[in-house]
Amino acid sequence: VRSKVIAIDGPAAAGKSTIAQKVAQMLGYVYIDTGAMYRAVTLKALNQNIDVEDEETIAKMLQDTSIRLTNDKKVFLDGEDVTDAIRQPIVSQNVSAVSAHKFVRDELKRRQIEYAKTDNVVMDGRDIGTNVLPDADYKIFMTASVEVRAQRRYDENLRRNIPCDLETLKQEIQTRDELDSTRKHxxxxxxxDAIVVDTSDLTIDEVIDAIINIVKGGE
Ligand code: C5P
Incomplete structure (x- = not known):
């Protein structure tokens, strides 16, 4: 039998990764954070002083780049733990430029499809249900108002002792959504055929329940 796929797409900071990881845990699926893959590529480009607009050089770099995701949300780039480094504002500010390049998308898509061949997966991102795995068993489009998303990211940063400003966060989220929604590829x-889950007024547990119900309802 073919492995099962739950695709969770949506705008920045909608809570996709928190929810996707928990749902994966509950179902015994592998969690794949595709945003982390784009972030890892962006971090490497920045570290090597490659211009994020320079598709050709990034494409070459990507050919000998290894990205490994673990089920407890750790990210390894060429063997090094970059779990925290890929969340830095400088990466968030440049990731949309890197992820707009066709070669980068094609290569990461190839790797993402590979994951889904061997394991049941919950995969979150922007284009999983539309492009990477259009035959996914379940497609969720997770959103929330930009105010709620900014506030959640703000609270999360405070918990992790990352200084930030609510209005700046809101603007960064809006800019990233705009770039991600208007790119060519x-x-x-x-x-x-995705089911919309608006999490603005829901707790984490309520969102998880909603998704588990969708999955159980379809069995
Ligand atoms: O999910 P996260 O916010 O970490 O994603 C970071 C960025 O990676 C997005 O803003 C987008 O530019 C890119 N991305 C993408 N396609 C995906 C997942 C993420 O283009 N499937």
Whole structure:
């Protein structure tokens, strides 16, 4: 039998990764954070002083880049733990430029499809249900108002002792959504057959329940 796929797409800071990881845990699936893969590529480009607009050089770099995701949300780039480094503002500010390049998308998509061949997966991102795994068993489009998303990211940063400013966060989230939604290759867009889950007024547990119900309902 073919492995099962739950695709969770949506705008920045909608809570996708928190929810996707928990749902994966509950179902015994492997969690794949595709945003972390784009972030890792961006971090490496920045570290090597490669211009984020320089698709050709990034493409070459990517050919000998290893990215490993673990089920407890750790990210390894060429063997080094970059779990925290890929969340830095400088990476968030440049990731949309890197992820707009067709070669980068094609290569990461190839790797993402590979994961889904061997394991049941919960995969979160921007284009999983539309482009990477359009035959996914379940497609969720997770959103929340930009105010709620900014506030959650703000609270999360405070908990992790990362200084930040609410208004700046809101602007960064809006800019990233705008860039991700308007790029030429596989932009952020709801798949026609995706179920929308608006998390603005829901707790984490309520969102998890909603998704588990969708999955159980379809069995
Ligand atoms: O999910 P996260 O916010 O960490 O994603 C970081 C960035 O990676 C997004 O803003 C987007 O530019 C890119 N991305 C993408 N396609 C995906 C996942 C993420 O283009 N499937």
């Amino acid at each position: 596989s932009p952020l867009i709801k798949a026609e």
